[in-house]
Amino acid sequence: MSPVSSPTIRWGILATGRIAHSFASDLALVEGNELVAVGSRSTDSARQFSEQYFTPERAVHAHGDYADLAADPDVDVVYVASPHGRHEADAMLCLEAGKAVLCEKPLTLDTSSSGHLIEEAHRRGLFFAEAMWMRANPNIRAAVAMAHDGACGRIAQVRAELGMVADPDVDRMWEPALGASALLDVGIYPLTFAHLVLGEPDAVVAAGTMHERGFDVSGGAVLTYPGGAVADVAWTQVAHSDNRASIAGDVGRIEIAPRFHEGRSFTLASGGSVHEFADPVTGRGYAHEIAEVAACLRAGSTTSDVLPPDGTLAVMRVMDEIRSQLGVSYT
Structure with a gap:
């Protein structure tokens, strides 16, 4: 364009x-x-x-x-x-x-x-x-970049969970015709975090709890990756989770404070020391994706490296597999 x-x-x-x-x-x-x-x-x-x-x-x-x-x-x-x-x-x-x-x-x-x-x-x-x-959040980006640069050593484990008690008046959370699913609405965050760190998994094993109307309200999955790394993710719309995320390797561990997908700060524990990092987050956090889209439009780009279509599809493929294992269908 x-x-x-x-x-x-x-x-x-x-x-x-x-x-x-x-x-x-x-x-x-x-x-x-x-x-x-x-x-x-x-x-x-x-x-x-x-x-x-x-x-x-x-x-x-x-x-x-x-x-x-x-x-x-x-x-x-x-x-x-x-x-x-x-x-x-x-x-x-x-x-x-x-x-x-x-x-x-x-x-x-x-x-x-x-x-x-x-x-x-x-x-x-x-x-x-x-x-x-979340992909455009400066603290998420910094934590992932730090992990990729070797701050944790060889990455072996990623953990992320997100949960809350959904408002009964928010139709999209409870109406199947609108795509109700804790996986799609909440689980997408820990799955995206795992993808940012480790990429696309070799295998996915999932389990969850279903609403009487046929959509998931809670779930968890273990994802395994080439080289032996494992991601443990969980999501729910019926419980107040601790909403933390971490990246662990053989040298150290990065922890992102709750609610991790909002990424206000994170710590690196390595060599007996703990260091805290915090980049300013503008407003509720949407400002960073707005600025990214604006930069792409000014440059004439049709895609964003921060919000890449390939990343969207990779996470969606994992969610398709999880939905299949849970028995959730929208057809």
Whole structure:
């Protein structure tokens, strides 16, 4: 795609749920980016959202239809914030309108549909990425880089778990039609962390607990890798986990404080000493992926090294395997 020549990257947000509000709040913190439009299936919801993020410099266009948002000529890139059961259709709508897209995680419900979106964006020459904001977190990036540089020695074990008690009023967590799954909503974080450190596994063994409506609410998996490394990951939407992550080798151990996917600090224990590291995190943490997308658009890049499509598909393949072992199906 051609580089975006305007001094400001102009964003549209598709859907007006909680994550959209968090994203909009962080967007206001990133210089050279601004919210110019929002789309909802409800005109009233779009109008209320636009009024909340109105600034004296620019009004936010309120569209009561996703197609109208996708067609808005003032929008450079759309952040898709709908429930993940809708991601494939909503992201495709934006791509067909010629818009760059940052789509909230998980990209879709399975590898096949994720690959289809990625291929379509490539065919059209449009920027496209999954909004796995943890990948852009400066402390996560620093901890992984430190491990790859040998700070822990030969890496033998990665551990990561994430859990919380899901709000019963958050439909996407409990409604199968919206893609309800603790694995897709929560487990994707520890699995992505393991992938950042160790890459794609040779084998996966998983188990979990199912809701009466046919989706998983808790689970865990052991992943094994070439060379003998092991990752132990767990996730839940029905319990308050300790939300920690670690990378351990034959020289030392990196530990990321809870909640690890937000990455506010980490420690390296090696040689009898413990050193703490902490890079500033802007806002809730979404600002870093916003800045990355903006840099790609200005450079004319259709993919991001920080939010790579290959990484999205690799994690999705693991989640497909885990879903198969748990017996979760969306067909």
